[in-house]
Amino acid sequence: MSPALSRRDVLRGTGALILAFSVPHRSSALTETGASATPLRGLPGSLDSTPRLNAWIRIEADGNATIFTGKAELGQGIKTALLQIAAEELKLPLPRITLITADTARTPNEGYTAASHSVQDSGTAIRNAAAQVREILIGEAARLAGRSTDGLKAWDGVVAGPDGLSLGYGELVSAQLLNVDAQPTSILTDPKNFTVMDRPVARVDIPPKLTGGAAYVQDMRLPGMVHGRIVRPPSYGARLIDLDAAPVEAMPGVLKVVRDGAFIGVVAEKQWTAIQAMRRLAASARWNESAALPDEAQLPEALMALPAKDTTILEVGTPDAASYDVDALFSRPYLSHGSIGPSCAIAHMDGDDLTVWTHTQGVYPLRDALATLCAMPRDKVRCIHVEGAGCYGQNGADDVGADAALLARALPGRPVRVQWMREQEHAWEPFGPGMAAHVRASLGPDGSISAWQHDVWSQSHMMRPGPPGTLLAARDIANPFPPAPPVDLPMPEGGGDRNAVPLYVLPNARAVNHFLPQMPLRGSSMRSLGGYLNVFAIESTMDDLARLSGQDPVAFRLRHLRDERASAVITLAAERFGWNGRPTLSAGSGYGFAFARYKNLEAYCAIALELAIDQDTGRTVVQRAIAAVDTGQVVNPDGVRNQIEGGIVQATSWTLFEGVRFDRQRITSVDWASYPILRFAHVPRRVEVHLVERPGLPFLGAGEAAQGPMGAAIANAIRDITGTRLRALPLDAAKVRAASKVRPASMGSPLPPRSPS
Amino acid sequence: MTTLILNGEERQVTSEPDTPLLYVLRDELELNGAKFGCGLGQCGACTVLVDGEPVFSCVTPVLLMNGRDIRTVEGLGTVAAPGPLQAAFIEEQAAQCGYCIAGMLLRAQALLVRVPDPQDDDILAALEPQLCRCGTHMRIIRAVKRAARTLSRAAEAVR
CATH class of the missing domain: 3.10.20.30 (Beta-grasp domain)
Known part of the structure; x- marks a missing residue:
C-alpha cells in the first residue's frame, strides 16, 4: 500500500484525532526515552548505543575538556549535574569543562530527554567515559615517560608522579588517543573521595536567567530574522473552507501568507505585525468542524466505554473476593503542561540545508520527522536544542518546530521565529491524558490486605515524533501524513499503567491495563504519566483500609513492605514530621501521608503533610509538607531538593485546581483564567525535603518522584478532616466545600489512635 | 516616536x-x-x-x-554585578526553568521599596499576580526575604 493511499484511507470518514488502529504488540513498543529496551553491547548508560569515547569527551590542546551529551537542559539543572560528574571523574576543575547539549550535528543520539532518565543514561555514560579517559591519559603519561603507571595520579588536569613527573592533559592528548570504544568496566572514583559530585554546586544556567541574558530559544535573534505566527483551526480536524488572505498580504511589514490545506501561517518583519496579521487571518477564516469530544462531566465513564486492549500486568494468588472493603473509582481529567512560555522555534532554510533551533525533548526524532515532512534527506536537516521555558513532558515544542520549518521553507534565506500564542498552547498542546482507575481491596482477619485488584484505563502517554503524523502541521497540510499509531509503553516502566502495580507485598493481587487506542483529546507524555493517578488511587485505598481496621496509616504501609529502602523513606518522613506524636488539630485541619517509588524503579518518596480547609469556601492550604527521598547516589543535593520541592508544589496545583475544559467540539480552557493553576496564596506554608544518603548506589531519577505521593497525601488529609473520600481529581474548592458539609456514615469510621502502634 | x-x-x-x-x-x-x-x-x-x-x-x-x-x-544588575535581589535569588538557587523569574524580581523589587521588612503574607500577596509552573515558589519566597535582610543590613551600615 502506498503512503498516499494509506493516508486517504485513514482520513476517510474522520475529521478528528479520534482514530482506531491495529495496535502494535506491546513488547515491540518504544521506551519513553526512545532507547532500545535490550542492551546492545553491555556498556554503561548511553555508552551502550554510542561507545566511542571521543563522541562524549574531547580534550583540547590547552587541557580543557568539552563534554557532549545527547540530553537537553529542561530547566532542572541537568547541565550542572553532568558537569559535576565529568569534573569528578576527569579530575579537572568545573570551570575548565564546556558542555554541549543535544544537537544532531554534534552530540550522541540519546533519544528523548524524558522519564527522569538523564542522569542515569547520560550521567552514567559520561561518568564512565570520563573515568576511562582519565586512565588513558595516565597510561599515555606512563608511555611518554617510559615507566609504569604505578604511582601516577591524575589531579587538577595534570598527571603527576612521585618522581616529579608532571604532564598536563593537553600535552598528553593526541588526535586519535580517544578515538576508541569504551570498555565495559571503569575505575570509578570511590564516593568517599568525591570532591564535587555529591556537592550542592550552584547551577551554571541561573545567573543569565536572572539578569536578562539570552537564556532561551525565545531570546535568540539571528541576523535577518523575521517573525511567523500560525492560525490554528478552531477544533481537532477542522478543515478550512475559505480564507481571505489578500488584505493581510497587503499589510505593511507582512512578507508572506502561507497556506497549505488547513495549515495557515504568516511571516512579517516584526513580531507585533505578525500577531496582528494572524488575528486578521483568523477572523477571515471559515472552517468545517467535525470533532466530537466526550461529555466532560462523564469523562471517566466515556473512557471506560472505549474499546480497550487489556494486559494483565500483575497476577498473584487469588485476587477475587466475594466482597470488597474498598471498591472505588478514581479519575483524573486531562492536564495541561502549562509551561509559562509558549512554545517557540526558529528555522532557517539556507540553500539545501534546514536548521531548526528548538526546545524539543528529542532533537534526533524531531529531525527525522521534519526531514520526512519536508521531503528532505535527513543529513540536510539539523536540530539544535536551545532551552525553552519549563518542560514537563511533550508540550508544543515539536509542533512549533514543524510550523517554523514550513514557514522557513516558504521564505528561504531568512531565519523565521515562530512562537505560539497562549491560547494556542492551551488548546493544542498534547495533554496529559484523562484517566480512570478502579481499585477493589479486602482486609483479612489479621488486618492485612487479603485481596487487591487495580484496573486502569488510559490512552497513549507517548505520541512523540518520529512519525511526522505526530506533528500538528503534518496533519493540517493539504496532503497530510497519517496520524501516528498510538504507543502503549511496556512494563516495567509502563505508560497509563505506570505505578499500577503496588510496591506493597500482596499475596493475592491483580492489575490490568486497559489501553485505549483511541484518543478523545490529543495527549502525550506529562510528568509521571499514569503514575500520578495510580499512586493517588493506591495510596487513597491504603489510607481507607488502615482507617477501616483502626490501624495507623504509616504502620499499615510498613507492615506491607519488604523493601528496606521504601521503609526507610517512610520512617524518615514520619519521624521528621513528628507523625507518631502528632497533636489532634482543631476542626478544619488534619493530616495525610503517602508513599511511592516512582515507576517501582526510580526514586523513593514519602510525604507527610498537614492541611487546613476553610470550611465555608473549601479553600485548601498545605500547612507543612515533609518529604523523605532516596535517589541513590546524589549528584547535586540542592538540585534534588529543588526538584522535589517543585514536584510537591506542582502536584499541589494539579490536585487542587487543574483540569482541561471542553465542550462537545472545542477545547474551552484556553488561558490562565479558564485553566487556573496554583498561585502564591495557595503555596504550602512550609516544605522540607530530607535526603537518604546512598553513596555509590546507582543514580535514580528525581524529577517525577513527588507528584504521585503529594496528590495522595492531600486527598488523605482531606479525608482526615472531612470524613469524605474524594476520588475524582481535581479536589477543587467546590468539591472540598461540599465534602466539608457532610460526614457520611459509610466511611466515617473513627480516626485511628494517634499514638505509636 | x-x-x-x-x-x-x-x-x-x-x-x-x-x-x-x-x-x-x-x-x-x-x-x-x-x-x-x-x-x-x-x-x-x-x-x-x-x-x-x-x-x-x-x-x-x-x-x-x-x-x-x-x-x-x-x-537590577548584571551577571558580574548582580543587584541585591538577583544575588539573593542566586544564593537560594531560586529558579528552575527561570522563565518567570524576571517578572518575580521586579514585583519583589516594588514590594521591598514599599515594605522593607516583608512578612510571608506580604510576599504572598505581592507575588499573587505572578505565575510559576516549575513550583519554585518556596525558594522565591526565601530569596525575597534574604534580599530584604541584605538591604536592611546595608541601610543600617549607612546610618
Missing part, C-alpha cells in the same frame, strides 16, 4: 504607538528580560516597573509610556 527612560537612560523608539511595550522592549530594544507568557495580563512573565509600579508590559501600549521611567530586570 516615543521617548522612554529605560533603566535610567533616555531612549527613542519608533514602534507603532499601539504596540505593547513588551514587543518594543524585546524586538526594538533587544532586551531579553521581559518575557511573553500570555499576552493577556494573567501570568506576569512580562512584568516591568513603570515609575516604580509593576505593570504587565504585554497589555500596555507604548504610547502611554512617553517620558515614563521604565525598569526591566536588566536594570
Whole structure:
C-alpha cells in the first residue's frame, strides 16, 4: 500500500484525532526515552548505543575538556549535574569543562530527554567515559615517560608522579588517543573521595536567567530574522473552507501568507505585525468542524466505554473476593503542561540545508520527522536544542518546530521565529491524558490486605515524533501524513499503567491495563504519566483500609513492605514530621501521608503533610509538607531538593485546581483564567525535603518522584478532616466545600489512635 | 516616536504607538528580560516597573509610556554585578526553568521599596499576580526575604 493511499484511507470518514488502529504488540513498543529496551553491547548508560569515547569527551590542546551529551537542559539543572560528574571523574576543575547539549550535528543520539532518565543514561555514560579517559591519559603519561603507571595520579588536569613527573592533559592528548570504544568496566572514583559530585554546586544556567541574558530559544535573534505566527483551526480536524488572505498580504511589514490545506501561517518583519496579521487571518477564516469530544462531566465513564486492549500486568494468588472493603473509582481529567512560555522555534532554510533551533525533548526524532515532512534527506536537516521555558513532558515544542520549518521553507534565506500564542498552547498542546482507575481491596482477619485488584484505563502517554503524523502541521497540510499509531509503553516502566502495580507485598493481587487506542483529546507524555493517578488511587485505598481496621496509616504501609529502602523513606518522613506524636488539630485541619517509588524503579518518596480547609469556601492550604527521598547516589543535593520541592508544589496545583475544559467540539480552557493553576496564596506554608544518603548506589531519577505521593497525601488529609473520600481529581474548592458539609456514615469510621502502634 | 527612560537612560523608539511595550522592549530594544507568557495580563512573565509600579508590559501600549521611567530586570544588575535581589535569588538557587523569574524580581523589587521588612503574607500577596509552573515558589519566597535582610543590613551600615 502506498503512503498516499494509506493516508486517504485513514482520513476517510474522520475529521478528528479520534482514530482506531491495529495496535502494535506491546513488547515491540518504544521506551519513553526512545532507547532500545535490550542492551546492545553491555556498556554503561548511553555508552551502550554510542561507545566511542571521543563522541562524549574531547580534550583540547590547552587541557580543557568539552563534554557532549545527547540530553537537553529542561530547566532542572541537568547541565550542572553532568558537569559535576565529568569534573569528578576527569579530575579537572568545573570551570575548565564546556558542555554541549543535544544537537544532531554534534552530540550522541540519546533519544528523548524524558522519564527522569538523564542522569542515569547520560550521567552514567559520561561518568564512565570520563573515568576511562582519565586512565588513558595516565597510561599515555606512563608511555611518554617510559615507566609504569604505578604511582601516577591524575589531579587538577595534570598527571603527576612521585618522581616529579608532571604532564598536563593537553600535552598528553593526541588526535586519535580517544578515538576508541569504551570498555565495559571503569575505575570509578570511590564516593568517599568525591570532591564535587555529591556537592550542592550552584547551577551554571541561573545567573543569565536572572539578569536578562539570552537564556532561551525565545531570546535568540539571528541576523535577518523575521517573525511567523500560525492560525490554528478552531477544533481537532477542522478543515478550512475559505480564507481571505489578500488584505493581510497587503499589510505593511507582512512578507508572506502561507497556506497549505488547513495549515495557515504568516511571516512579517516584526513580531507585533505578525500577531496582528494572524488575528486578521483568523477572523477571515471559515472552517468545517467535525470533532466530537466526550461529555466532560462523564469523562471517566466515556473512557471506560472505549474499546480497550487489556494486559494483565500483575497476577498473584487469588485476587477475587466475594466482597470488597474498598471498591472505588478514581479519575483524573486531562492536564495541561502549562509551561509559562509558549512554545517557540526558529528555522532557517539556507540553500539545501534546514536548521531548526528548538526546545524539543528529542532533537534526533524531531529531525527525522521534519526531514520526512519536508521531503528532505535527513543529513540536510539539523536540530539544535536551545532551552525553552519549563518542560514537563511533550508540550508544543515539536509542533512549533514543524510550523517554523514550513514557514522557513516558504521564505528561504531568512531565519523565521515562530512562537505560539497562549491560547494556542492551551488548546493544542498534547495533554496529559484523562484517566480512570478502579481499585477493589479486602482486609483479612489479621488486618492485612487479603485481596487487591487495580484496573486502569488510559490512552497513549507517548505520541512523540518520529512519525511526522505526530506533528500538528503534518496533519493540517493539504496532503497530510497519517496520524501516528498510538504507543502503549511496556512494563516495567509502563505508560497509563505506570505505578499500577503496588510496591506493597500482596499475596493475592491483580492489575490490568486497559489501553485505549483511541484518543478523545490529543495527549502525550506529562510528568509521571499514569503514575500520578495510580499512586493517588493506591495510596487513597491504603489510607481507607488502615482507617477501616483502626490501624495507623504509616504502620499499615510498613507492615506491607519488604523493601528496606521504601521503609526507610517512610520512617524518615514520619519521624521528621513528628507523625507518631502528632497533636489532634482543631476542626478544619488534619493530616495525610503517602508513599511511592516512582515507576517501582526510580526514586523513593514519602510525604507527610498537614492541611487546613476553610470550611465555608473549601479553600485548601498545605500547612507543612515533609518529604523523605532516596535517589541513590546524589549528584547535586540542592538540585534534588529543588526538584522535589517543585514536584510537591506542582502536584499541589494539579490536585487542587487543574483540569482541561471542553465542550462537545472545542477545547474551552484556553488561558490562565479558564485553566487556573496554583498561585502564591495557595503555596504550602512550609516544605522540607530530607535526603537518604546512598553513596555509590546507582543514580535514580528525581524529577517525577513527588507528584504521585503529594496528590495522595492531600486527598488523605482531606479525608482526615472531612470524613469524605474524594476520588475524582481535581479536589477543587467546590468539591472540598461540599465534602466539608457532610460526614457520611459509610466511611466515617473513627480516626485511628494517634499514638505509636 | 516615543521617548522612554529605560533603566535610567533616555531612549527613542519608533514602534507603532499601539504596540505593547513588551514587543518594543524585546524586538526594538533587544532586551531579553521581559518575557511573553500570555499576552493577556494573567501570568506576569512580562512584568516591568513603570515609575516604580509593576505593570504587565504585554497589555500596555507604548504610547502611554512617553517620558515614563521604565525598569526591566536588566536594570537590577548584571551577571558580574548582580543587584541585591538577583544575588539573593542566586544564593537560594531560586529558579528552575527561570522563565518567570524576571517578572518575580521586579514585583519583589516594588514590594521591598514599599515594605522593607516583608512578612510571608506580604510576599504572598505581592507575588499573587505572578505565575510559576516549575513550583519554585518556596525558594522565591526565601530569596525575597534574604534580599530584604541584605538591604536592611546595608541601610543600617549607612546610618
